[in-house]
Amino acid sequence: MTLDFGDMRFVKGHGTENDFVILPDADGRLDLSAAAVAALCDRRAGIGADGVLRVVRSKVDPEAAGLADEAEWFMDYRNADGSVAEMCGNGVRVFARYLVDAGLAAPGEFGVATRGGIKRVRLGAAGDVSVDMGMPRVLGAGTAVVGGREYHGLNVSMGNPHLACLIDDPVAGLDLTVEPGYDRATYPHGVNVELINPAGDHAVSMRVHERGSGETRSCGTGAVATAVAAARAAGEETGTWAVHVLGGTVSVTLDGRTSHLAGPAVLVASGELPAVL
Numbered sequence: 001m002t003l004d005f006g007d008m009r010f011v012k013g014h015g016t017e018n019d020f021v022i023l024p025d026a027d028g029r030l031d032l033s034a035a036a037v038a039a040l041c042d043r044r045a046g047i048g049a050d051g052v053l054r055v056v057r058s059k060v061d062p063e064a065a066g067l068a069d070e071a072e073w074f075m076d077y078r079n080a081d082g083s084v085a086e087m088c089g090n091g092v093r094v095f096a097r098y099l100v101d102a103g104l105a106a107p108g109e110f111g112v113a114t115r116g117g118i119k120r121v122r123l124g125a126a127g128d129v130s131v132d133m134g135m136p137r138v139l140g141a142g143t144a145v146v147g148g149r150e151y152h153g154l155n156v157s158m159g160n161p162h163l164a165c166l167i168d169d170p171v172a173g174l175d176l177t178v179e180p181g182y183d184r185a186t187y188p189h190g191v192n193v194e195l196i197n198p199a200g201d202h203a204v205s206m207r208v209h210e211r212g213s214g215e216t217r218s219c220g221t222g223a224v225a226t227a228v229a230a231a232r233a234a235g236e237e238t239g240t241w242a243v244h245v246l247g248g249t250v251s252v253t254l255d256g257r258t259s260h261l262a263g264p265a266v267l268v269a270s271g272e273l274p275a276v277l
């Protein structure tokens, strides 16, 4: 199959190694198929990424036009397999970094439209980008099956679905090359599964298997769900957690009203797509 990209430009970026192909499409001219996303994200035959961030003006996109008064730009996020997701915490931080570096937004604080609503982002002086992720919704309990073992966890919605499991087995030894088992009736649209070990005072280690992308080296919405599960286990409702992931560390603050995710967000390359890929 050949895919026509018409010589469009791209930027590559990541947040704690959760990596993205960024496609500038201000006027919403790009008809981005699932096959095109999967081809771009292919780590051998494409650019390689966990997902795609299409950068489009909110007012020209039917999914975001209603949010245009609050956010000029809409993050159209797609998973590596081409599926659509409601939210991406690392993605929105990288998206904000791109907007500022491209001169499309002023440094400081501003809103980004997502399928999960408006997210307020802030660029710090040290290069970190933080985002108000909203109040996590705890929806009950759930069970994941990894390597034939059952792990109990918390069903947390961050706009997108999570199953955050605090476990006794070391997360380093888990095989996440295959999708964990989970209850399809609870998660009819799939789920992101986090496996978590305590790693000190208000610190945890997390690995994640993402819906639509497989195991990734970090997941922002997953880090917030992880902090919620860790807080519950500690009998706390507020506080700041360091979430160590394969690609670095992010910080999550729960204040009882909302949640904040902070960490690095960097752009590493840019270029032009060939007419056909």
Ligand SMILES: N[C@@H](CCC[C@H](N)C(=O)O)C(=O)O
Pocket (backbone or CB within 6 Å): 018, 079, 084, 085, 086, 087, 088, 089, 090, 091, 160, 161, 192, 210, 211, 212, 213, 216, 218, 219, 220, 221, 222
């Ligand atoms: N990596 C993201 C989450 C991306 C979406 C997820 N795979 C889903 O399908 O819900 C993050 O940083 O939050």
